Amino acid sequence: MxxxxxxxxxxxxxxxxxxxxxxxxxxxxxxxxxxxxxxxxxxxxxxxxxxxxxxxxxxxxxxxxxxxxxxxxxxxxxxxxxxxxxxxxxxxxxxxxxxxxxxxxxxxxxxxxxxxxxxxxxxxxxxxxxxxxxxxxxxxxxxxxxxxxxxxxxxxxxxxxxxxxxxxxxxxxxxxxxxxxAVQRQLLPSPLAELPGYTVHALCVPAYAVGGDFYDHYPVPGGVVFTLADVMGKGLAAAILAATVRSALRGASRAVERSGAESDIADAVTAVARQISDDLSSTDSFVTLVHMMLHTGEGLLDYVDAGHGFAVHIRSDGSVAQLRGDGLPLGVSPEDAWTSRRIRLEPGESVILASDGVLDLVSDGCDVRPALQFVAGCTDPAELIGRIRGLSGAQQPLDDVTLVAVRREPL
Known part of the structure; x- marks a missing residue:
């Protein structure tokens, strides 16, 4: 048988x-x-x-x-x-x-x-x-x-x-x-389809499966809003707070637009800080961020730096300057308020936003000068993103790696 x-x-x-x-x-x-x-x-x-x-x-x-x-x-x-x-x-x-x-x-x-x-x-x-x-x-x-x-x-x-x-x-x-x-990746914005006169590249590589960094951009009347934020910590807990910050900041930015008054991006940051103050306090967390409004017609760039510290302007002559900012991170002081600053992005110039993870890849994390030199050597945003992607792939990042590069094309 x-x-x-x-x-x-x-x-x-x-x-x-x-x-x-x-x-x-x-x-x-x-x-x-x-x-x-x-x-x-x-x-x-x-x-x-x-x-x-x-x-x-x-x-x-x-x-x-x-x-x-x-x-x-x-x-x-x-x-x-x-x-x-x-x-x-x-x-x-x-x-x-x-x-x-x-x-x-x-x-x-x-x-x-x-x-x-x-x-x-x-x-x-x-x-x-x-x-x-x-x-x-x-x-x-x-x-x-x-x-x-x-x-x-x-x-x-x-x-x-x-x-x-x-x-x-x-x-x-x-x-x-x-x-x-997968959800966190889907929450990252789609590439800007049409932004005449400008090139935008961005990258977000979590140190773990999910992370506390995010970037965002979306069109508004007269220009585009950009955000790069870093929630204290790593992993799933930081990712939950990052999603909360992203949603709140989008809502606050649009509420400011609808108010009909002369809009100031600092109002959106301050409103978000008030809204999530209890959440940040109860979780012993804080958030650093750079929030920008690019007026595409004139090349004017309004920005708020809330304790972030690495936003740089690459000028047409090749020099690199950090964007000044003295605001505290969100969650440090519930009564704090933020103010905006303005620069002009001339044709051929770029602005770069980077998280701590990027600094760890190109410097020792304390001295920003190597990072500034690294950025200055990449006038093309696509090249900069490619080099950072290569570095993050060659070594396991200790922190989330997030970068946004905006270039105003030469005339």
Missing amino acids: SVEPLSTRFVLPPAVEAERVHAVDQLYLLDSPPEDRFARVTSMARCALGVPMAAVSLIAADRQWFKQADGLDLDGSIPREQTICQATIARSYDEDLSPLLVIEDTRRSEFAELPAIRAEGGIRFYAGYPLYGPNGHAVGTFCVYDTQPRTFDAGQRRTFVELAAWAERELQSTDDLERAA
């Missing part, structure tokens, strides 16, 4: 498998570098359960890829049909079966002919549990192995399932971060 191959016994319906593989892809983890948060789970499993091997893996369409594999001699992935985990995944879709699969002696199981089991010193004990993505599909497995047959008592099974839940939370937090990063 012929025996059905393992690769066909554990096949899900095509529609279900397609959705499951899509859920794996949405985690953006396949072939990613090792991470300590998964190593902590596998290390704890080996210690608590007394097993020599533990792993967190994703099950793709044709392979099992190991995000973390302790005690296993692997190159990263093995063909899916050569794994016991294909059964763990398939069982998770059968409501009549427990998701926990324990095989006390693999050589006395239907998997006895798998290479990892037949090999000398191969796997003789297996315990696996499916890991579910946020959409409910089984995307991977948490497994422990031994080279000797053994059993798991009720307490060990509970411990194993709790460790699997920990690994699953880490997978799902990865998805949450990627979704947050």
